[in-house]
Amino acid sequence: MFQILAPLGLGCVQPIDETEVSGFLFEAIATEGVRDITELGSWSAYANLPAKWRGSSTAAWVISHLAAVPLSP
Numbered sequence: 001m002f003q004i005l006a007p008l009g010l011g012c013v014q015p016i017d018e019t020e021v022s023g024f025l026f027e028a029i030a031t032e033g034v035r036d037i038t039e040l041g042s043w044s045a046y047a048n049l050p051a052k053w054r055g056s057s058t059a060a061w062v063i064s065h066l067a068a069v070p071l072s073p
Contacts, residue, residue, distance in 0.1 A: 008025070
C-alpha cells in the first residue's frame with residue numbers, strides 16, 4: 001500500500017467531456033503563487049518544456065513527490 005501525502009488527495013474529477021472519473025486533487029493552498037499549466041494541454045507538454053521555462057508550478061511539485069512514492073502493493 002502507498003500513501004498520498006497532502007496537499008494531494010484522491011477524489012472524483014470531471015474532465016472536459018463531463019464524465020466523472022477518479023483522479024488526483026489538490027488542496028487550494030498548493031496552487032497559491034504557482035504557474036497554471038492548463039494552457040499547455042497535457043502533462044507531457046509541461047514535462048517537455050526546458051527547465052528554465054517551467055518555473056514554480058504545482059505540476060513540478062507533483063512530479064517531484066510522486067517520483068518518491070512507492071507504487072507497489
